[in-house]
Each structure stands twice: as structure tokens, then as C-alpha cells.
């Protein structure tokens with residue numbers, strides 16, 4: 404590719420199965436190569452370092468989302484109409500429509516219910532003592548909270564996790580994993596269209612807001628189904644990832660667990676540190692609409708640029724001992740929830756859920772012990788455990 408002349412080239416595949424299971428050697432190699440690296444497999448410019456990732460996320464005039472944030476043109480076409488996949492006034496309009504559901508005030512109103520659910524999840528897990536940290540701890544709360552909030556009908560819920568995971572996979576490159584799971588992402592889209600057509604959303608939910616906005620003419624009806632998926636798809640695996648990675652990190656760093664137990668006010672910072680160190684969302688793309696200089700490298704107009712949040716969050720230029728888990732470090736500036744206009748719309752909810760689980764665990768569990776070998780879920784975009792055998796030793 405002639406247009407890659409100014410950037411070093413990386414020929415290995417960070418989206419291979421082994422790259423999905425252990426992405427960090429790829430990120431380290433990319434960061435060493437330079438601020439902008441041409442990925443010959445995916446034919447995109449990767450940004451593996453913190454400064455350039457942040458600069459591109461901030462510059463949403465030159466690096467747009469409206470032509471998609473996926474690594475392939477098919478998904479970029481299919482995901483038109485979402486908040487994630489839009490710019491400027493369109494983006495603001497879509498984001499505003501549901502933002503009132505996730506403001507600090509709205510979240511405060513939900514917090515007692517979330518805390519009660521978290522308590523029930525943790526009590527049941529501690530009573531079992533030997534658990535799968537993913538299935539028995541991390542999944543239970545997001546699945547109990549988000550579908551109700553979004554208003555997804557009861558009868559479509561058994562597929563939600565598979566569909567939502569597939570939606571993330573479909574944002575990756577056109578590899579075997581994409582082929583395997585994209586039919587399920589299409590099923591989610593179809594189901595969502597049917598929900599809109601049948602108006603089968605739960606009364607008083609976000610989905611209900613979306614339909615009412617369409618009734619009032621504030622939103623084209625054709626956008627409703629995409630907007631429902633917008634909030635449902637990214638809200639499960641991401642939070643499940645954060646909670647399960649927290650469990651693994653605390654199991655393997657007992658000193659950090661004791662520190663959290665002694666000072667539960669560290670829980671908010673601890674969650675940020677988990678999201679920095681094991682960023683649930685690996686990377687999304689932008690499209691450049693002008694010739695732009697990034698880190699001294701010329702990126703031609705019309706290029707796809709991959710913002711590797713997970714690598715930026717381990718950049719040794721930005722972080723002291725980036726591979727070390729330290730719940731007291733100054734970590735707020737991490738990019739695990741993105742940054743700028745498209746910064747995660749659901750992060751307040753994700754924090755509410757994950758912190759509630761950690762607080763309940765800290766109050767009840769003396770030690771978290773790993774009792775087997777964890778396995779990673781295979782997904783192009785989401786980095787999370789599939790199985791995490793643990794013993795929760797009661798306090």
C-alpha cells in the first residue's frame with residue numbers, strides 16, 4: 404500500500420485467536436514501532452500510544468465516526484443510525500434522547516435497587532463458595548439491570564448475551580470470528596426491528612422513550628431499532644468484563660484486596676484501574692476526512708485509523724509501571740471508556756454496577772482464590788474472561 408509509506412508496518416495479526424487471548428505482546432510491539440503503525444492484515448493505521456489515541460478521539464472534526472467505527476465496511480454500513488456511528492448534530496440529537504436516563508441524578512435513583520441486587524448476587528455466590536466468577540458473579544447483575552432499563556421484552560432475553568457479544572465481534576475485521584458470529588448480530592437487529600414494530604418494549608423504559616420520540620416526530624421511525632441496540636449491545640459484555648477482570652486481579656493480588664477491604668472508599672479508583680489494566684473494549688476505528696499529521700506521521704484523507712484504547716492504557720510513556728495493578732494510582736485519565744464526544748454514555752451505570760459488586764464482596768469476602776485456569780472468551784473487540792474458577796473465602 405503506497406499510502407503507508409510514512410508509517411512502520413506490522414504484519415502480525417492482533418485479531419488472531421492467540422492475539423485475542425493474549426493481546427499485550429502485540430500492543431507492546433506496536434508501541435515500540437511508533438506512534439502510527441500500518442497494520443498490513445487489516446489495512447488500517449493503528450494508534451497504539453496514549454497521546455495520539457487521545458488526540459484523535461478529541462479531534463472529531465477530522466476523525467469521524469459517521470462512516471462507522473468498525474474494522475470492516477459491511478458492519479459500518481449495517482450500523483448506520485446508531486449514536487456510536489454518527490457525527491455532529493445527528494450524534495448530539497441521538498445521544499441527548501436517552502442521556503437523561505443515565506445522568507448522575509437518574510443513576511442515584513437507581514442505586515438502591517442496584518445495591519440490593521448486587522447484595523443478593525454476592526450473598527448467593529459466597530454461600531456457594533466455589534464459583535465461576537464470570538457466570539455466578541459478573542454476569543448476574545448486568546443481566547438483572549440493563550434489559551429492564553432498556554425495556555427489552557422478556558421473550559428475547561435468552562439470546563441477549565450471544566447477540567450482544569456477536570454485535571461486538573461484527574465490529575472487528577472480516578475474519579473467521581466475524582463470519583462465525585455476524586449472523587447472531589443480524590438476529591439482534593431483526594429482533595430489535597420486530598420489537599419496534601410490535602411496540603413490545605417495557606412501559607417506562609428507554610425503549611419506550613425512543614418510540615415516543617418517534618411518535619412526536621423528534622426521531623425518524625427508521626432509527627428506533629438501531630437506538631435500542633445502541634444501549635443494549637455495549638452494556639453487557641463490557642461490564643461483565645470489568646467485574647470478572649476485577650475478580651481475577653484481586654485474586655492474584657491479595658495485598659490489593661486487603662487494601663480495598665481496609666479502605667472501601669478506594670472502590671471507585673480500583674474500578675478505573677481495572678478498566679485501565681484490562682480494558683474491556685480493545686479498539687474502535689475512525690475515518691480521517693482530511694490529510695492530517697498524527698505524531699509526525701502523515702495520515703491521508705479517507706484512511707481508517709484504529710484507536711487502540713487497551714494499548715494506550717498500558718503505554719509506558721504515560722504510565723509508571725503500566726503492567727502493575729495498583730488501586731491507589733492516579734488513573735482517572737485512562738481511555739478505557741473512550742474520550743471526548745463519543746466517550747461512553749453508559750459509564751455511570753457501569754461504575755454503579757461494578758462498584759456495588761466490589762463493595763458487597765469487600766464486606767463479605769476475606770480472600771478470593773483462583774482454583775483453576777481461567778479461559779478467555781473469543782471476541783474481536785471485547786476482552787473478557789469466559790471462565791474464571793474461584794473460591795470466595797468468607798470473612
Ligand code: HEM
Pocket residue numbers: 468472486487488498633634635637638639641642645678682683684687712738739740741742744745746747748749750752753
Ligand atoms: C465497563 C463497562 C464499559 C466500558 C469499558 C465501555 C467502553 C466504551 C467506550 C471505549 C466507548 C467509546 C466508543 C468510541 O470511542 O467510539 C463507549 C461508548 C458507548 N458506550 Fe460504553 N462502555 C461500558 C459500559 C457501557 C454501558 C453499561 C452502556 C449502556 C448502558 C454503554 C453504552 C455506550 C454507548 C451508547 C456508547 C456510544 C456513545 C457515543 O457514541 O456517543 N457502555 N463505551
